[in-house]
Amino acid sequence: MFFExxxxxxxxxxxxxxxxxxxxxxxxxxxxxACANAxxxxxxxxxxxxxxxxxxxxxxxxxxRFVMLTCGTTTLADAVMSFIDHVGEQAIAFASYQRKNEYxxxxxxxSFKEDLTKIRQTVxxxxxxxxxxxxxxxxxxxxxxxxxxxTTDVTxxxxxxxxxxxxxxxxxxxxxxxxxxxxLLELSVLFPDFIIxxxxxxxxxxxxxxxxxxxxxxxxxxPQEKSSYVSFETNLNLADYPVDxxxxxxxxxxxxxxxxxxxxxxxxxxxxxxxxCLGSCSLATEQGYTIxxxxxxxxxxEVLIPEYL
Amino acid sequence: MFFExxxxxxxxxxxxxxxxxxxxxxxxxxxxxACANAxxxxxxxxxxxxxxxxxxxxxxxxxxRFVMLTCGTTTLADAVMSFIDHVGEQAIAFASYQRKNEYxxxxxxxSFKEDLTKIRQTVxxxxxxxxxxxxxxxxxxxxxxxxxxxTTDVTxxxxxxxxxxxxxxxxxxxxxxxxxxxxLLELSVLFPDFIIxxxxxxxxxxxxxxxxxxxxxxxxxxPQEKSSYVSFETNLNLADYPVDxxxxxxxxxxxxxxxxxxxxxxxxxxxxxxxxCLGSCSLATEQGYTIxxxxxxxxxxEVLIPEYL
Numbered sequence: 001m002f003f004e005x006x007x008x009x010x011x012x013x014x015x016x017x018x019x020x021x022x023x024x025x026x027x028x029x030x031x032x033x034a035c036a037n038a039x040x041x042x043x044x045x046x047x048x049x050x051x052x053x054x055x056x057x058x059x060x061x062x063x064x065r066f067v068m069l070t071c072g073t074t075t076l077a078d079a080v081m082s083f084i085d086h087v088g089e090q091a092i093a094f095a096s097y098q099r100k101n102e103y104x105x106x107x108x109x110x111s112f113k114e115d116l117t118k119i120r121q122t123v124x125x126x127x128x129x130x131x132x133x134x135x136x137x138x139x140x141x142x143x144x145x146x147x148x149x150x151t152t153d154v155t156x157x158x159x160x161x162x163x164x165x166x167x168x169x170x171x172x173x174x175x176x177x178x179x180x181x182x183x184l185l186e187l188s189v190l191f192p193d194f195i196i197x198x199x200x201x202x203x204x205x206x207x208x209x210x211x212x213x214x215x216x217x218x219x220x221x222x223p224q225e226k227s228s229y230v231s232f233e234t235n236l237n238l239a240d241y242p243v244d245x246x247x248x249x250x251x252x253x254x255x256x257x258x259x260x261x262x263x264x265x266x267x268x269x270x271x272x273x274x275x276x277c278l279g280s281c282s283l284a285t286e287q288g289y290t291i292x293x294x295x296x297x298x299x300x301x302e303v304l305i306p307e308y309l
Numbered sequence: 310m311f312f313e314x315x316x317x318x319x320x321x322x323x324x325x326x327x328x329x330x331x332x333x334x335x336x337x338x339x340x341x342x343a344c345a346n347a348x349x350x351x352x353x354x355x356x357x358x359x360x361x362x363x364x365x366x367x368x369x370x371x372x373x374r375f376v377m378l379t380c381g382t383t384t385l386a387d388a389v390m391s392f393i394d395h396v397g398e399q400a401i402a403f404a405s406y407q408r409k410n411e412y413x414x415x416x417x418x419x420s421f422k423e424d425l426t427k428i429r430q431t432v433x434x435x436x437x438x439x440x441x442x443x444x445x446x447x448x449x450x451x452x453x454x455x456x457x458x459x460t461t462d463v464t465x466x467x468x469x470x471x472x473x474x475x476x477x478x479x480x481x482x483x484x485x486x487x488x489x490x491x492x493l494l495e496l497s498v499l500f501p502d503f504i505i506x507x508x509x510x511x512x513x514x515x516x517x518x519x520x521x522x523x524x525x526x527x528x529x530x531x532p533q534e535k536s537s538y539v540s541f542e543t544n545l546n547l548a549d550y551p552v553d554x555x556x557x558x559x560x561x562x563x564x565x566x567x568x569x570x571x572x573x574x575x576x577x578x579x580x581x582x583x584x585x586c587l588g589s590c591s592l593a594t595e596q597g598y599t600i601x602x603x604x605x606x607x608x609x610x611e612v613l614i615p616e617y618l
Contacts, residue, residue, distance in 0.1 A: 103442040106415040116618060128615040133412040133536055134470055134566075136443060139618075161443055227442055257443075276585055278606060281613035293613070297587060304590035304602070306437040309425060309448075 003205065004107065005222030005229030006100040006159075007057055008076040012083060013065040013147065015093035020063045022050055028086075033059060036070050036079040044197040044211060051209040051216060053197050058209050058218045069233070071220065073108055077115035084122055094149070094287055095123060096142040100159060100259075101131070103227045112139040130281045136161075136259050136295045142287060149288040154237045155263040158246055160230040162256035163223065171223035172204055181206050181221070185252060190243055191217055226307050230255070238265065247271020256302060262292040274299040312514065313416065314531030314538030315409040315468075316366055317385040321392060322374040322456065324402035329372045331359055337395075342368060345379050345388040353506040353520060360518040360525060362506050367518050367527045378542070380529065382417055386424035393431055403458070403596055404432060405451040409468060409568075410440070412536045421448040439590045445470075445568050445604045451596060458597040463546045464572040467555055469539040471565035472532065480532035481513055490515050490530070494561060499552055500526055535616050539564070547574065556580020565611060571601040583608040 014021060029052060030040050038056040045051070052059040057069040070076045080097060097119060099112045110118075116127050125144045131137030136159075163171070167184055170176055178200045182188070187196070187208070194210035194217065201207075206221040217234040230253055238245055250258065250273055257278075260267065267280060280294035323330060338361060339349050347365045354360070361368040366378040379385045389406060406428060408421050419427075425436050434453045440446030445468075472480070476493055479485055487509045491497070496505070496517070503519035503526065510516070515530040526543040539562055547554055559567065559582055566587075569576065576589060589603035 101443065104420075105413075106417065106420055108415065111413075111415055113618065127618040129618060130613055130615050132471060132565075132613070134410065134445060162441060256441075276608075277610050279611040279613045281615060283615055299585075301586050302588040304439055304441070304588045306439050306590060306592055309422065309436040309438060 001224055002104065002227055003071075003222050003224060004073060004102050004104060005071050005220065005227070005231065006102045007069045007071045007220070007231060008074065008100075009067070009069045009096075009098040010076055010080045011065065011067045011094075011096045012080065012092060013094040014087070014091055015147075016087075016091045017064070019087055019091055021061050021066055022063050026050075029059060029061060032079050032083050033068075035082040036068070036074040036076045038070050038074050041199055042197055044195050044209065046195055046211050046213065048214045049211045049216060051197060051211045053199050053207055053209050057207065057220055060209070060211070060216050060218075062214065067216075069218070069220075069231075071222070075109055077110065077118055081118060081122060089123055092123070092143065092145070094143055094145060094147040095125075096140060098141075099139040101137045103229070116141060126285075130283070130291075130293045131279065131295060135278065136257070138259070138261060138293055140291070142285060144286070147287050149264070151264050151288070152237070153263070153289070154235060154265050155261075156234050156236065156238050156265050157259075157261040158232040158249060159259040159261070160232075160250070160253050160255035161228065161258060163228045163230060163253045164256065165254045167252050167254065168223060168228065171206070171221055172225060174203075176200065176204065178206070182208075185219065186248060190245055190248060239268065244271040255298075257295070257297040259293065259295050263289045265292065266290075267292045267294055269296075272296065310533055311413065311536055312380075312531050312533060313382060313411050313413060314380050314529065314536070314540065315411045316378045316380045316529070316540060317383065317409075318376070318378045318405075318407040319385055319389045320374065320376045320403075320405045321389070321401060322403040323396070323400055324456075325396075325400045326373070328396055328400055330370050330375055331372050335359075335361075338368060338370060341388050341392050342377075344391040345377070345383040345385045347379050347383050350508055351506055353504050353518065355504055355520050355522065357523045358520050358525060360506060360520045362508050362516055362518050366516065366529055369518070369520070369525050369527075371523065376525075378527065378529075378540075380531070384418055386419065386427055390427060390431060398432055401432070401452065401454070403452055403454060403456040404434075405449060407450075408448040410446045412538070425450060435594075439592070439600075439602045440588060440604060444587065445566070447568070447570060447602055449600070451594060453595070456596050458573070460573050460597070461546070462572070462598070463544060463574050464570075465543050465545070465547050465574050466568075466570040467541040467558060468568040468570070469541075469559070469562050469564035470537065470567060472537045472539060472562045473565065474563045476561050476563065477532060477537065480515070480530055481534060483512075485509065485513065487515070491517075494528065495557060499554055499557060548577065553580040564607075566604070566606040568602065568604050572598045574601065575599075576601045576603055578605075581605065
């Protein structure tokens with residue numbers, strides 16, 4: 001029943017305004033997604049963005065950029081290499097490749113180091129790991145090009161581990177429905193007026209994409225009891241947002257530990273349950289992103305239950 | 310410069326008093342050690358025990374039992390299978406195989422699950438994991454045989470991660486010596502009257518075995534800055550011991566986090582630095598061992614330093 005929820009992520013921004021990524025069309029993107037060993041399940045669009053729900057996570061395409069997240073044992077580095085081969089290295093203003101620590105990294109088809117070797121054959125860039133290898137950590141590669149992101153280019157990522165309580169029980173249960181999960185997560189309160197597209201996997205697992213103008217959010221739920229993982233990501237500026245999204249999600253899902261990764265979004269623990277911040281890092285990159293990584297755990301002694309093998 | 314300090318461990322107790330393990334001789338044990346892809350560097354003996362210092366950790370042999378620890382990418386499950394093939398499954402009263410979480414598990418030649426499949430082809434037993442996969446955890450297999458350990462059969466393991474400060478600097482430095490490390494760890498205070506055997510690796514890394522009557526202690530130091538690991542293990546009953554060994558070692562080495570595993574040795578945090586216990590588990594086995602696992606972190610917010618790759 002094990003499934004690796006932890007995602008790899010690529011973001012690419014195009015330098016050449018003659019290339020319009022949405023014009024490349026769904027068959028093109030299906031090909032890129034296939035390079036990662038994933039497939040497109042469904043999509044929604046508005047005037048700015050095509051949002052694809054994938055068999056493993058999500059792809060968002062705007063005219064000048066795309067963001068793709070894939071979980072499981074997908075090979076996302078191959079997808080980004082295929083994309084760069086197609087448009088040419090010169091057409092890229094900025095590209096990043098991220099990888100979160102996996103529950104079972106030995107089951108992955110490559111390590112971050114191997115991915116890095118492959119990517120650096122085509123593009124030069126900086127790479128680093130934030131966080132200790134024996135705890136939550138986060139790998140990132142980004143291109144070294146004369147690109148400066150505006151401070152309004154914000155991304156917020158909330159990664160939740162070991163969810164507990166009534167919501168977790170519901171998400172692992174046999175009576176769940178997509179509408180039931182939307183209600184559970186209070187998505188109509190958190191994200192009113194977003195066009196949404198969601199999918200309930202068998203026997204459980206849930207993905208949702210939401211778009212509104214140029215904004216997106218996405219949630220992926222891997223509820224498996226011994227290795228649960230729920231990720232939330234958005235380009236909304238949560239500091240200005242009328243609802244405390246992180247506080248609400250943490251309250252509902254009650255994770256034992258969670259990580260927050262912010263790009264141009266300073267650390268803010270308002271609304272968090274009682275916690276210890278096990279470690280954090282703030283890093284300013286040459287490309288104008290200030291990246292904040294922090295790893296939290298609930299402030300209570302956990303009685304561990306042995307897993308019999 | 311990466312080296313995997315985390316150990317695998319086997320312990321075997323012999324049922325047949327006609328088999329005297331020390332009589333099997335060093336060439337036999339060298340063969341068993343070779344099955345794990347390690348080799349014997351040196352040895353010391355007393356009336357009860359032969360203690361071998363290995364290229365990767367340690368082997369202690371008494372007449373009725375042995376304990377072997379190996380780190381790096383050694384294949385210790387192969388060593389235990391070779392031993393059981395030699396003496397016969399019926400000669401075994403009790404056998405256990407443990408494996409700590411590795412820093413880089415994908416570099417190991419097998420997973421615990423794969424080791425388990427191999428071991429279970431010859432011996433039946435229970436196996437479990439204590440601790441979450443995304444944090445410190447500990448795998449254990451033990452045979453299911455009509456053996457009951459006496460409550461005096463005690464083992465204490467202290468596993469220290471991310472050592473800091475003057476001792477860590479010394480252990481990573483170019484001017485270290487075996488005597489310097491013995492003094493640093495105050496071994497003559499902690500373990501007076503033990504026969505010791507130690508080895509300083511190049512460019513750094515240190516192992517020591519100590520024996521006194523039927524008692525042993527062993528310390529293995531992997532000081533590498535981004536993946537430091539120091540393990541201490543003994544069959545001394547630390548609850549009755551005149552010196553606070555754990556408090557002393559934690560004070561000197563100042564690890565960011567540490568695990569304690571006790572067999573018939575209840576959890577005791579006396580002498581520990583200010584900490585949070587991130588999780589713990591107490592488990593009584595059919596063989597009469599009460600196993601306590603607990604994972605600690607210093608009670609201070611750690612500013613993480615990115616590691617450039």
